[in-house]
Amino acid sequence: MDQVPLLAVASVAKSFGAVAAVRDVSFPLHAGEIHALVGENGAGKSTIVKMLAGVHRPDTGRILLDGRPLELASPADAISEGIAVIYQEPTLFPDLSVAENIVMGRQPRRSLGRVDHRAASRLAADLFVRLGVAIDPGRPARGLSIADQQIVEIAKALSREARVIVMDEPTAALSGVEVERLFAVARSLRDGGAALLFISHRFEEITALCDRVTIMRDGRHVSTDPLDAIGVDEIVRRMVGRPLDTLFPKREVPVGDVVLEVEGLSRAGVFRDVSFQVRAGEIVALAGLVGAGRSEVVQAVFGVDPRDGGTVRVGGTVLRAGSPRAAMAAGIALVPEDRRQQGLVLEASIERNATSTRWRSLARFGLLVGGAERRSAAEWTARLQTKYARLDDPVARLSGGNQQKVVLAKWLSTAPRVLIVDEPTRGIDVGTKAEVHRLLSDLATDGVAIVMVSSELPEVLGMADRVLVMREGHLVAEIARSDANEESVMRAATGQVAA
Amino acid sequence: MSDLMKRFTGWDAAILAVLVLFVIVAGLVVPDFATGRNASFMVLDLAPVLLIALPMTLIIVTGEIDLSVASTLGLSSAVMGALWDGGMSIEVIIPICLVLGAVLGAVNGLFITGFGLPSLAVTIGTLALYRGLAFVVLGDRAVAQFPGSYTEWVIGSSAGIPNLVWPLLVLLLVFGTVLHATPLGRSLFTMGAGVDAARFSGIRVARTKFWLYVVCGAVAALAGVLWTLRYSSARADNGTGLELAVVAAVLLGGVSIFGGRGTLWGVLGGVMLLAAVQNALRLADVSNEALQVVTGLLLIVSVLAPNAVGAIRSAVARRRRRPPPPAPAAPPEPLPVSSDPSPSPAVRSS
Structure with missing residues (x-):
């Protein structure tokens, strides 16, 4: 050309x-x-x-x-x-008419600067004729x-x-x-x-x-x-197409008993009839396109989002719906998708953020005194090799990767049996990504059941024992590690029939 | 207790310094200010404000507000008068008033946490509602002649220290400990600074807020009982407008109106400063209208000053660490575009 x-x-x-x-x-x-x-x-x-x-x-x-x-x-x-x-x-603008929305900012005028609504309607009607659609220019945009x-x-x-x-x-x-x-x-x-x-x-x-x-x-x-x-x-x-390299230090781990059992989980208009199991030592990836309902499913499992039906069992015991605290007591931890809104209080200190899941267990006679929080925060941030100046600094001052480590510290300090990570490496640098992957691998080796929501195919393929694929609110495929590749996952996620 | 020392730096320390300075200056300038008699009066004057400021601080820290407290005080006073007039004994009336306050608080809490309505709107509504009910109960009558032993204890003192100081001190310690040294207190700050993060950390936001309103209602009712006993007069209009003084004192004490920040020690300073200023002005024969003006100005200053201080501090900090760290404001790439509000029609309309 x-x-x-x-x-x-x-x-x-x-x-x-x-x-x-x-x-x-x-x-x-x-x-x-x-x-x-x-x-x-x-x-x-x-x-x-x-x-x-x-x-x-x-x-x-x-x-x-x-x-x-x-x-x-x-x-x-x-x-x-x-x-x-x-x-x-x-x-x-929901409360303005369709025509007013179209001419917004450049309304046709009559004398004295009054808006010429009739001209606006005519203009809108002409445009809809050109586009070959039937929309009433006079109706409000709401609805x-x-x-x-x-x-x-x-x-x-x-x-x-x-x-x-x-x-x-x-x-x-x-x-x-x-x-x-x-x-x-x-x-x-x-x-x-x-x-x-x-x-x-x-x-x-x-x-x-x-x-x-x-x-x-x-x-x-x-x-x-x-x-x-x-x-x-x-x-x-x-x-x-790109090689999976040492970014994904996945180890083969003997798989234990079923720890997390999700059965028939539904939420109207968001996801339907989602069932899966995760065993101790297993890393199960939840793949799919943005908007397929993956985060909503794990948030419903954790209880922070509502659900209309279905059951969640941890170690065979049915979990109360809609209660993150019950989920935590049963040993579930959720590292959420939106680190800055859901994972952290950005203006609060590193120490506060890193301990916010376990104040009740750190308190003695109901009181948080004597530096128990400081010790816990120092221990877990050190284990995750978090780089910071002082534990009193607001967590907002850290880089994305170190912020994510604080979120991980916050949840790993609760010693979870089931760790759900939602986009665990979004927006963090390659070096920290590899560290997070190694950490997940280590946790699986220690017998933690891991659910990983990820939109990054290499991460899914590199880390997961099994890949569950969601599309438009449904679980559409379960792919074993041996059969999982870019194309099989992508096809299931986009609804392409296998050639 | 180095932690405690750290909490005293910043705004709290500034307020305490201003308080000390003001007391010294007023003591030199205003006759009768620095007398034991006046100090007892001041304690009596600040008691209802301080009392209500305790739960109010907790509520504002969570990012909410309760403007119905003065009306709860008034309704509690009116009910106390009506029941006393009806011949009930004071030992029964006082618990009834406290329970009533708790119920009124529960109504606020239900609307706010159950139906998810904004606390500002709900409590403005109940501000009018509860005051109206107070007039329904007692009309514009005044009921007096409460048992002397009670009224005398409230206004009395022993060994030069007003009797009210002791219960106030105990409540201050209880609320201060809860806010600053318990898991509950930590979670109040967390939900005030980031309600999503609080929910994702397993903090029961709605339930906690509901109970805060219950406690706040009960404490406001207790303030109504003390008010009635102090003046030995139960009236439906007791304490009208007190909510402004309470909110002003809490904000003056450095609690952020947006939630997530503040200390109860700062609030104590704020309450005492407000009480001292009003007392000194009154001794200096300044009119009641002028007192209102001063309260209003202090409220504005208390909202402006911490923000101004914070802005200056962060500007200084920014200048110190150049180049800036990897901007935390930059979103990671894979955010869906639809969530980006930038190209909204509001922007386009230019």
Whole structure:
């Protein structure tokens, strides 16, 4: 392709602290094409989207529109340059009408600065005709389905003459019919000369809709090819293909008795009929795409989230639902997904955070005096080789990896029989990752039953004895270590039928 | 007890220093301020504020608030008057009032933890409700002639120390120990600073908050009993507006209105400073309206000052450690974009 692309991402890179999210990525986006952007969770897709949306600025590299470098300092800049981003869950004003949402910020005026509601409605109605959808411009945005909200966002983008439309996993929450309608709209936009960047985990959608595909892995650009020149198998291979090295010091451990037994666990609209068992010394991974319901399941097991039905047994004893304290008493520990909100109180000290699960056992005659907390915090942070200046420092001052070690210290100090870790190495550096993996391996050797939720396939494959795969709230596959590979897990997670 | 020493640094120490300074200056400038008689009066004046400030501190530390305390005090006083008027004995009436306070607190707690309503809204509602009930119970009558032995004990003193000092001291020690040296106290700070993290640590947030409101109601009712005995007068409008003084004293004592931070020793300083300022102004013949103005100003200062101090301190700290550490604010990459509120319509509308 010789012509100047409508939009070009040119050698952009972006780091957050020590974590390089995107490194040296380039690809062109041409007018009149639908371009797929694929990669594993954490490959850097979202960061690219945020750079196009003006939310993040690239550390190095540029974004070119018609060959002209752009300075996107804010989302407003991106919009005025004609770049629109449609998110998975749009953010409309619920109490304004559909038409008002579309003209928000640039309302047609009558005399004396009054808003011309009739003109706004007409404009909205025209846009919906162009898109071939039937939405009443006068109705409030509240109560619109996600699919309709996305259409409204697209109409809004059109009203501002957007030429580049980025759709970030738009189909994740849509039904089959709604997906078809969105695709029809996307095709008509393409045929009208717009460039669409389409991000999705569903390969059948990509093959049905897209013209070209750019693959990212570990923040790097892997390839950009016409879709008919590359099969789904090859896409998956390029997305995940990398050797499993010493990052994953998994040891073979003799497996003991069943410790954790989950049976028929359900929560309306979130997950259904989830059953599995974990034995002492076993590491069971819970894999799947973001939004498949994995975190919700483990949080329901721990009792911090509600559940509608099903039972959880630890060592044969049924656990009371909805009580983290009962779960802790039974020996369950949960290292949660969101370290900063759920795992830690950032403004509290390292000591407070590291001991917050065991104050009652550290107290003597009900009183926390005599330095028992300090000793416990010092012991467990030292065991996990946590680097800090003083135990009184707020935990917010630590790096992500050391914060995660404090969370681990907090839970390991309760001597759990069942350790649930949710994204245990998210956002931490490679060295600490390896330490966390070694720690999990050691714990399994000591007979702890481990459940690991992870979106990183190499971690899943490198650490797990068994892989449970969830898709859309259901447990869809159980894969033994010997059969687990990138493709088998990815296929189960995305619902691709094995070839 | 080095831990205790550390707690006295910072805002608490500043408040205590200001208190000492103020007492010295007022003692020199205001006639009759530095007398034993005046000191007893001050104790009587600050007793209800300090009493209610104890559970209020615990509630504010968890990030909630209870504005209905003064109305609970009033309703307790009105019920006490009505029952006394009806011929019941004081030994029965006082426990009834305390239970009533606990029930009123439980109503607050139920709305806040059971239905998940904001405590500010709920307790503004019950502020009006409980005061209204007090007038329903007693109208605008005043009931007097409570047993002399009780009223005399409340206002009396022995060996120059007011009798009320001793129960106040005991309660202060109990609440201080609970807040600063027990698992319960630790969990109050934790839920105030991060309610999600508290839940994920197995802390029973709702249950704990519910019982705090129950205790707060009972203590406010006890304050109502003492108030009634002190003035030997049960009235429905007793203690009107006292909740402001209590909240002002707690915040002045360095407790963060957002929860998660504060000490009971600081609150003691805040209560005493507020009482000393009001007492000195009153001795200096300053009008009641001016007293209100001063209370309001102290409330604002108490909210502003710790924030200002904190801002200055963190600015200094930031300057000291350059380059900044790996920004903890940067999200790890795989966050779903949908959770990022940045490109909201509010931003786009510019």
